[in-house]
Amino acid sequence: MKTPVPILLMSRSLDGGGSERQLAEVARGLDRSRFAPHVGCFHRGGIREADLREAGVPVVEFPVRSFVSWSVVRAGVRLGSYIGQHGIRLVHTFDVPANLFGVPAARWFRVPVVISSQRAFRHLTPGIHHHLLRVTDLMVDAVVVNSAQLRRTLIEQDRIPAEKLRLCYNAIDTEAFCPEGESMRAVLPPGRVIGAVSQLRQEKGVATLIRAFARVQGECGPVTLVLVGDGPCRAELEALAGQLGVGDKCRFAGQVRDVRPWLRAMEIFVQPSLSEALSNSLLEAMAIGCAAVASRAGGNPEAIDHGRTGLLYEAGDVEGLAACLRDLLADEERRRRLATAGQEETKARFAAPVAIARFEALYEELLG
Secondary structure (H helix, E strand, O other): OOOOEEEEEEEEEEOOOOHHHHHHHHHHHOOOOEEEEEEEEEEEOOOOOOOOOHHOEEEEEEOOOOOOOOOHHHHHHHHHHHHHHHOOEEEEEHHHHHHHHHHHHHHHHOOEEEEEEEEHHHHHOOOOOOOHHHHHHOOOOOOOOEOOOHHHHHHHHHHHHHEEEEOOOEEEEOOOOOOOOOOOHHHOOOEEEEEEOOOOOHHHOOHHHHHHHHHOOOOOOOOOEEEEOOOHHHHHHHHHHOOOHHHHHEEOOOOOOOHHHHHHHHOOEEEEOOOOOOHHHHHHHHHHEEEEEEEEOOOOHHHHHHOOOOEEEEEOOHHHHHHHHHHHHHHHHHHHHHHHHHHHHHHHHHHHHHHHHHHHHHHHHHHO
């Protein structure tokens, strides 16, 4: 019987971001007869760690506190020891900090296959770190991207050879993200619910959503806006909602370990990013049965066929988003039709077995 290949998947943390979510999904879903996954991170204790441990995936901390401190050297020594102890044959890094640390370290310790990931557009990583990412591009066997638009951008702007870029769409657990199950609907006011699940950062465009919500609020009966997630812009966004007179209609739920009960409470899900490779939250909302609206940023049009599986608007266009919301609030039949089509499309293209099979095929190809 063939022995499973030990591999190490790495990210900075195991918190609620999209890269961390995808790392956990891949690590839990890999065929254990072919691969023995391990997960490494800089900081343990994130909300994904419990899921990984329940799935029997070992989690190890490589405590990098700063790239200009001795912690990098100590973490590198620990990584080398772990690679040798467990016979790691492939290292796959899932975010920028892990790329910058894990790729050179894995090469230094002669890991046979090293893969990096680019899951966001690189203009979000300016300065020296952007230049260092270009160095890691030269060191890896492949760079995994999660949208065709991101792949095109990396070819044009960063001159990465097309054959080195591998498209692996996000993996969504469509059995877990389904309409049946616990819902937070009972704790929300009567009326319809518009929602988003997002890190509250500038590039996520949540201010666009709040402004659009303020324009439609009150036009089609009672409506509540639910924002799940946290981040550096939260106080600013709460203040904006107050200034626009919808503070009492907006529910900031904060970071939650399980977003599914909140998604089940939403009839309309909005992905308002100004920059996005491909949104996990958008795919999860579509899988669970929400009618989806998204900006045309990055890979969102690869997930939504406008008018068939959801609605698209130009990123940052408040009135464009407001028009989509009015459309769906006023037409329940269309809202349900889009939700059903979006759910079916997500199962067909992004369900975890389909998506994880792409990672398995890539790993086996490069391992030779």
